[in-house]
Amino acid sequence: MISILLFEDNKNLRESLSLYLAGTDGLWLSGAYADATEAVKLVKKYKPDVVLMDIQMPHLSGIEAMRAIKKVNPEVKVLIQTVFEDDDKIFAAICAGANGYIIKNPKAETYVQAVTDVYNGGSHLSPSIAAKVMKMFQNQFVQKEQTYVSLTQREKEVLQCMVKGMSYKMVADACDISFNTVHSHVKNIYEKLHVNSAPEAVVKALEMRLV
Amino acid sequence: MISILLFEDNKNLRESLSLYLAGTDGLWLSGAYADATEAVKLVKKYKPDVVLMDIQMPHLSGIEAMRAIKKVNPEVKVLIQTVFEDDDKIFAAICAGANGYIIKNPKAETYVQAVTDVYNGGSHLSPSIAAKVMKMFQNQFVQKEQTYVSLTQREKEVLQCMVKGMSYKMVADACDISFNTVHSHVKNIYEKLHVNSAPEAVVKALEMRLV
DNA sequence: CGGTAAATCCCCAATATTGGGGATAAAGCT
DNA sequence: AGCTTTATCCCCAATATTGGGGATTTACCG
Numbered sequence: 238m239i240s241i242l243l244f245e246d247n248k249n250l251r252e253s254l255s256l257y258l259a260g261t262d263g264l265w266l267s268g269a270y271a272d273a274t275e276a277v278k279l280v281k282k283y284k285p286d287v288v289l290m291d292i293q294m295p296h297l298s299g300i301e302a303m304r305a306i307k308k309v310n311p312e313v314k315v316l317i318q319t320v321f322e323d324d325d326k327i328f329a330a331i332c333a334g335a336n337g338y339i340i341k342n343p344k345a346e347t348y349v350q351a352v353t354d355v356y357n358g359g360s361h362l363s364p365s366i367a368a369k370v371m372k373m374f375q376n377q378f379v380q381k382e383q384t385y386v387s388l389t390q391r392e393k394e395v396l397q398c399m400v401k402g403m404s405y406k407m408v409a410d411a412c413d414i415s416f417n418t419v420h421s422h423v424k425n426i427y428e429k430l431h432v433n434s435a436p437e438a439v440v441k442a443l444e445m446r447l448v
Numbered sequence: 449m450i451s452i453l454l455f456e457d458n459k460n461l462r463e464s465l466s467l468y469l470a471g472t473d474g475l476w477l478s479g480a481y482a483d484a485t486e487a488v489k490l491v492k493k494y495k496p497d498v499v500l501m502d503i504q505m506p507h508l509s510g511i512e513a514m515r516a517i518k519k520v521n522p523e524v525k526v527l528i529q530t531v532f533e534d535d536d537k538i539f540a541a542i543c544a545g546a547n548g549y550i551i552k553n554p555k556a557e558t559y560v561q562a563v564t565d566v567y568n569g570g571s572h573l574s575p576s577i578a579a580k581v582m583k584m585f586q587n588q589f590v591q592k593e594q595t596y597v598s599l600t601q602r603e604k605e606v607l608q609c610m611v612k613g614m615s616y617k618m619v620a621d622a623c624d625i626s627f628n629t630v631h632s633h634v635k636n637i638y639e640k641l642h643v644n645s646a647p648e649a650v651v652k653a654l655e656m657r658l659v
Numbered sequence: 660c661g662g663t664a665a666a667t668c669c670c671c672a673a674t675a676t677t678g679g680g681g682a683t684a685a686a687g688c689t
Numbered sequence: 690a691g692c693t694t695t696a697t698c699c700c701c702a703a704t705a706t707t708g709g710g711g712a713t714t715t716a717c718c719g
Contacts, residue, residue: 328589331582331585331586332585332586332589334586335582336579336582337578354575354578355575357575358575358576358579359574359575359576359578359579360573360575360578360579360581360582361575361578362571362573362578362582363570364565364566364568364569364570364571364572365569365570367548367565367570367571367572367573367578368547368569368570368571370571370581370582370585371542371546371547371571371573371581373585374542374543374581374584374585375542375543375545377588389694389695389696390695391695391696391697392695399647400647400651401651402643402645402647402648402651402652404645404675404676405675405676406675414696414697414698415697415698415699416698417697417698417699417700418696418697418698420676420677420698421696421697421698422696422697423676423677424677424678424679425695427677427678432613433677433678434613434615434646434676434677434705435645435646435647435676436610436611436613436646436647436649436650437613438647439647439650439651440611440612440613440650440654441613443651443654600664600665600666601665601666602665602666602667603665615705615706616705616706617705625666625667625668626667626668626669627668628667628668628669628670629666629667629668631668631669631706631707632666632667632668632669633666633667634706634707635707635708635709636665638707638708644707644708645675645706645707646706
């Protein structure tokens, strides 16, 4: 049973959504409110699994409300629903820790799917939103030619350890291999990345998102 | 009618997927191939609406194949399907212009949904992938808890040099100070950041956006 | 004026890293 | 059966880093 708390200022939509969610097997509607100013208190009271939050609300915006909720209960999943597809709203919502972002939809089943997805630890994005997010992603990282470097599994592991600031000894311990083997892997990594010190390798690894 | 071209090296999956897609109303399977080396030619020949591409293929990886296709026919939608959830693969796929990224799934309907979504100009991401993408997004733009550390001007300069992968000698040269002075600054930096090696300091500096 | 912070420089010794060899075993490919 | 890759291990010697001291100058603040 997934328990849900709904915030939606539009009376019509709130009531029809409530009706639908409450009547769906596997879902439990803990409450439906037109205002998010009390959101933190309500979350504390009902301990819902998922909060379904309209982005545009009087007094306190859905994003602000989510930020407040996440601050106190980071484990509560928040699903943003809205009619807005502005890049900046999407951006703000994601940065504030939204677990999903769906466009208000005539198809009620998408709500069930989205709620289930976020409840299970995934994220749910409406197709148009996903497209925008991926576009933003591309724009952000158009930068460097990814001269693709293929590190082996072990090499990646070792590199990951190095990024965590571990010394050869600690890496050896963490990967359960000998100091000498770590040394060998490091030599190979340096060769492949064309660097010759740990700090350089770490920076390059982060840049290239190899870890 | 949405026409589809399928690339999947696993015979079993290729055949069962072919069967399923070909038998679905509204979809038309133009072809199914185990190898993507001819992908560009095949796309030119069949002009599919959507290419369903496995990421791991012999000879030519799905991402490379997609890059080639997008170069010639940017309007063709490419849906990546894979068992991999590595950040770097997801990242590479998105940067190369993927229109969707789905985890190989026992539920065949998700394929139809995904194909339809990308055909309609949206993107489709499996929940776990969407979660990773949003996480990457957050990591990129939201700075972590700033336990404020006040580094002096010189210390910041030295740290910046270290992030560039420079050795003490090179830093000394770049800042026009002696090796010993660099050493002193480094000691102070390590003290302030509570670390005791260059890689750790670099990671912390990047995390804290001190540079 | 005295105190403090920043920046500069130096010495020493213990570790750690780097780069150069080389070797073996398992797995995969041709 | 050979070849390559990956992962594993070892030795040695040259550098580099780290951590512990201490010292001087400059500048700023009350």
